[in-house]
Amino acid sequence: MPDIRDLKEKARKLRIDILETIANAGSGHPGGSLSCVEILIGLYFYKLRHKPQDPGWAERDRFIMSKGHASAALYATLAACGYFPKEELKNYRKLGSMLQGHVYSGVPGVEFSTGALGEGLSVANGMALGAKIKKKDFKVFCLLGDGEMQEGQVWEAAMTAAQHKLDNLCAIVDFNGVQQNEPVSNIKNEEPVAAKLNDFGWNVLDIDGHDIGSVIKALDSSGSVKEKPTFIVARTIKGKGVSFMEGNPKWHGKAPNKEELSKALEEIKREKI
Amino acid sequence: MADGKGSEGSKGPAGSKGPEGSKATRDGFGEALVQLGRENKDIVVLSGDLEDSTRAEYFKKEFPERFFNLGIAEEDIAGTAAGLSKTGLIPFICSFAAFWANAFGVFRVTVCYNKCNVKIIGTHCGISVGPDGATAQALEDLAAMSVLPNMSVICPADAYEAAKATKAIAGIDGPVYLRLGREAVPFVTDKDKPFVLGKADVLRKGDDAAIIACGVMVSESLKAAEGLSRERINARVINMHTIKPVDRAEITRAAKETGAIVTAEDHQINGGLGSAVAGVLARGCPAPMEMVAVRDTFGESGEGEELREKYGLKAVDIIAAVKKAISRKNNGKN
Numbered sequence: 001m002p003d004i005r006d007l008k009e010k011a012r013k014l015r016i017d018i019l020e021t022i023a024n025a026g027s028g029h030p031g032g033s034l035s036c037v038e039i040l041i042g043l044y045f046y047k048l049r050h051k052p053q054d055p056g057w058a059e060r061d062r063f064i065m066s067k068g069h070a071s072a073a074l075y076a077t078l079a080a081c082g083y084f085p086k087e088e089l090k091n092y093r094k095l096g097s098m099l100q101g102h103v104y105s106g107v108p109g110v111e112f113s114t115g116a117l118g119e120g121l122s123v124a125n126g127m128a129l130g131a132k133i134k135k136k137d138f139k140v141f142c143l144l145g146d147g148e149m150q151e152g153q154v155w156e157a158a159m160t161a162a163q164h165k166l167d168n169l170c171a172i173v174d175f176n177g178v179q180q181n182e183p184v185s186n187i188k189n190e191e192p193v194a195a196k197l198n199d200f201g202w203n204v205l206d207i208d209g210h211d212i213g214s215v216i217k218a219l220d221s222s223g224s225v226k227e228k229p230t231f232i233v234a235r236t237i238k239g240k241g242v243s244f245m246e247g248n249p250k251w252h253g254k255a256p257n258k259e260e261l262s263k264a265l266e267e268i269k270r271e272k273i
Numbered sequence: 274m275a276d277g278k279g280s281e282g283s284k285g286p287a288g289s290k291g292p293e294g295s296k297a298t299r300d301g302f303g304e305a306l307v308q309l310g311r312e313n314k315d316i317v318v319l320s321g322d323l324e325d326s327t328r329a330e331y332f333k334k335e336f337p338e339r340f341f342n343l344g345i346a347e348e349d350i351a352g353t354a355a356g357l358s359k360t361g362l363i364p365f366i367c368s369f370a371a372f373w374a375n376a377f378g379v380f381r382v383t384v385c386y387n388k389c390n391v392k393i394i395g396t397h398c399g400i401s402v403g404p405d406g407a408t409a410q411a412l413e414d415l416a417a418m419s420v421l422p423n424m425s426v427i428c429p430a431d432a433y434e435a436a437k438a439t440k441a442i443a444g445i446d447g448p449v450y451l452r453l454g455r456e457a458v459p460f461v462t463d464k465d466k467p468f469v470l471g472k473a474d475v476l477r478k479g480d481d482a483a484i485i486a487c488g489v490m491v492s493e494s495l496k497a498a499e500g501l502s503r504e505r506i507n508a509r510v511i512n513m514h515t516i517k518p519v520d521r522a523e524i525t526r527a528a529k530e531t532g533a534i535v536t537a538e539d540h541q542i543n544g545g546l547g548s549a550v551a552g553v554l555a556r557g558c559p560a561p562m563e564m565v566a567v568r569d570t571f572g573e574s575g576e577g578e579e580l581r582e583k584y585g586l587k588a589v590d591i592i593a594a595v596k597k598a599i600s601r602k603n604n605g606k607n
Contacts, residue, residue: 062359105387112359116382122349123383126356126364133317133339134360153379156349164341 002046007212008273010080011041015241015268017076017089023261025072025093028101031251032145033073035176035209035236040077042215043141052082055108061138062111062127066120067145067174068103069253075099075107083109118151120144121171125161128169128229139223142171147179150188155200161229162201169229170222171202174209176238180252194233202231209234241268295457298488299396301432302453303328305439306365310336313443317357319343319350321368326455327396329367347372351379355389363390363443370395370411370452377417384448385421392442393418396453398428399539400567400584401489401577403456410572411452416544418450419517425470426517428452428538428546430491431460434514437468445470452488454539456577459492462512473520479507482595482602483527483534487513487546490537490565490586497537497591508535508595519549521557528560533598535563537591539581542566561601563594 014037022028044050048061065074072092079086084107091097098106102115114120124142131138148154161169175193177184184190194206203225207214215234222230238252239245242264256264310316310332320342324330333340343350347368354364373380373395384391398411418426425445429435435453442449461476476491477498486494491512498508509531511523528534534554536547547564554560567584581587 064356112355113382113387116378119348119352119379119383122352122379123356123359125349126353126358127360128356129341129353130357130360130362133357133362136360153346153348153352156344156346157352160343160346160349160353 002216004212005273007041007045010045011037011212012268012271012273014041014073014076014080016265017080017086018072019256019261019264021072021076021089021092022255023258024090025255027093027255028072029069029253030245030256031178031238032067032174032176033070034240034242034245035238036067036070036073036143036174037240038210038212038215039143039172039174039234040073042212042219044077044081046216047219048141049138052109055083059136059138062124062140064112064114064120064124064127064140064142065103066114066142067117067148068114070145071099071101071103074103074110078107078109081109117145117148118153121154121157122160124169124171125157125164125166128161128166129164131168140169142169144171144173146173146175146177146184146190149173149190149193158197158200158202165227166229167223167225167227170219170232171229172232172234174236175233176236178238178247178249178252181249197231197233201228203228204231204233206233207235209236210240241271243267295459296432297455297457298429298432298435298453299328299455301429301435302394302439302451303331305436307331307335309440309443310339313363315361315363316443317341317362317364319354319364319366321345321347321350321372323368326369327367327394329365329394347376348379351376351391352383354391355383355387358390363392365392365394367394367396369409370398370414371409373414374411374417380418380424380448381421385423388423388447390446391448393448393450394453395450397455398452399454399489400572400580400586401454401456401539403577403580404574406574407571412541412567412572413544414450414452415516415538415540415546416548419544419549423447424517425449425515426452427470427515428487429514430488430512431458431462433460433464434462434468438514441468441470454489458489461492461495468514471515471518471520473514473523474512475509475523476512477508477510479509480531481507481533482599483509483511483531484537484591484595485511485513485524485527485534485546485550486537487516489539493586493588494537494591496588497595500588500592501595506595506599513546513550516546516549519553521553524550524553525558528554528558533561533595533602535565535591535594535598537565537586539586540566542568561598563598565590565594
C-alpha cells in the first residue's frame with residue numbers, strides 16, 4: 001500500500017499550486033480543479049504506469065482529461081511529477097505559453113487536447129479499443145466532469161464502451177454537483193447517476209472522491225470485472241479545501257484576487273491531515 | 274440521425290451501376306478500401322450503420338475484426354476514431370455526408386485541433402442524392418470541413434479518382450474529408466494518372482474561359498465545354514478534386530490565360546469550391562467570375578437529374594455562366 005499520509009500531503013501541495021497558478025494567471029477554473037485533486041493524485045502518484053522523463057513511452061497508461069477546463073489541476077500535477085519545471089506554471093494562460101487555458105497536448109505528459117465538454121470519453125474508448133486491436137496491455141483512464149455528463153456524446157460513448165467490452169478502460173466522474181451557474185440537479189438532474197451507468201452496462205463504483213484510500217482502492221479494482229468497463233463516481237465538493245469556494249458556482253471560472261488567495265492558502269496550509 | 278436508408282434501392286455493387294462507362298464514386302471508394310485493407314493492417318473502419326450504402330461493407334466482409342459499426346452516433350464515431358488514431362491505427366469513418374454535420378464540434382476540437390489521422394468519408398453528397406430530400410442532401414459539407422485548420426478536403430470526379438484518392442489519403446498524416454456520391458457518374462479522369470493532393474487536373478484545354486469544377490459537376494462541365502465549342506467558345510475544364518488545399522497556381526494560371534472563370538459544384542454557393550476559388554482570384558489575379566451552385570436554399574425530393582435541372586446545376590447553366598463571365602471580361606466590368 002502506498003503511504004496515504006504522503007499522498008495527502010501531495011494533495012495539499014497540489015491545491016496550493018493550483019490556486020497560485022490560477023491567481024497568477026488572473027483567470028481559470030478553481031472550483032473544478034480543487035474538486036479533482038485526490039483523483040489526480042491517485043492516478044499520477046499511484047495508479048498510472050508512466051515515465052515523466054519519457055512522456056512518449058509506448059507502454060504508458062493513457063489519461064484523457066475530458067474536463068479540459070480544469071487544466072490548472074492537471075498541469076500542476078504534471079509539474080509535480082517532473083514532466084516540466086514548476087516555474088513554468090507562472091506562464092499559465094499567457095501569450096506564447098505551452099500551458100494553454102484548456103488542457104493542451106503540446107504540454108509534456110498531456111495525452112490529448114480537450115476543452116469542448118463531452119468529447120473525451122469517445123477518445124478514451126478509441127484508445128482502449130486500439131490497445132485491444134494492437135494487443136497492447138496499457139490501460140486507459142478518463143476524467144469527466146459531472147456537468148459534461150449532460151452532453152449526449154458521453155452516453156453514446158458509454159454505450160460503445162460497454163458494447164465493445166472495454167475492460168481496459170476506467171472512467172471517473174468528478175461529481176462535485178455544481179456547474180457554471182447552478183447546482184447540476186437544478187439544470188439537468190443526473191441522479192441516480194451510478195444506477196444509470198450500471199444500466200448502461202458498466203462496472204460502477206460510487207466513492208468519496210476526497211478520500212485518497214477510497215480513490216486508490218477504486219482505481220485498483222478497475223479492470224477486475226472482465227469484459228466490462230469501469231466507471232468511478234467520485235463524490236466531491238466543488239472548490240474543496242477553501243471554505244468560501246466550496247459548493248459555490250461563483251468559483252467555477254473566476255480567479256481569486258490577492259487577498260482571497262492568501263485567505264485560501266492559509267486554510268489549506270492549516271488543514272489537519 | 275441516419276435514417277436515409279429506406280429508399281436506398283438495391284444493395285450490392287450493382288446498386289449504383291449506371292449506363293456503360295459510369296460508376297458511383299462510393300463504389301470506387303468501397304473497392305479501394307478493401308485493397309487498402311489488404312496492403313495495410315493498420316486500416317480500421319468505423320461505420321454509422323450505413324455500411325451497405327457507403328460501400329464500407331466490402332471491407333467489413335473481408336476484415337470483420339477491423340470493422341466496427343458504432344451505430345447512429347456520429348459524434349462518438351468521430352471521437353472514437355481520434356482515439357484509435359493515437360494508437361497508430363488509421364481509421365476510416367463512414368456515413369452520409371449530411372449526417373457528419375452532427376459531429377462538427379468533434380471534428381473541430383477532437384480531430385483537427387489534435388491533428389488526428391482520421392479519414393472522414395461522406396457519401397450521398399449533394400442535391401444529386403435525390404428522393405430522400407433536403408435533410409439527406411449535404412450541401413454544406415465542403416464549407417464546414419474546409420474552414421477547419423489541419424483538414425484536407427477532397428471531392429473526386431469519378432470512381433477512378435475516388436479509388437485513387439482513397440489509397441492516397443491513407444498515406445497523408447492528418448484529418449481528411451472525402452466527399453462521395455451515391456449515383457453513377459461518367460468516367461472522366463485518367464485511370465492511370467496518380468492522384469496528387471492539391472494538384473488540379475486540366476481535362477480540356479481552352480483559352481476563352483476556364484470552368485473549375487469538382488465531383489459530379491466535372492462531367493457536366495465537360496458537356497458544357499463541348500456545347501460551347503459548337504459556338505466557337507473554347508472553355509478550359511479544370512478538375513479541382515482538392516478543395517483544400519486548393520491549387521492556387523492552377524487557378525491563377527487559368528485566370529491569367531483565359532480572363533474569365535466559372536466554378537461548378539453540387540454544394541451551396543457559400544463556402545465551397547466557388548468561395549475557395551474566389552479567394553485566390555481576389556488576392557492574386559482578379560478576373561470576372563461566375564458561380565454555378567445551389568443558391569443558399571435547401572433542396573427537396575425528386576430524382577437527381579430533375580433536381581440538378583431545377584436548381585441550376587446542369588451543363589446548360591454552366592454554358593450560360595461562361596457566356597456571362599466572358600461578356601463581363603469583354604465589357605471590362607470586373
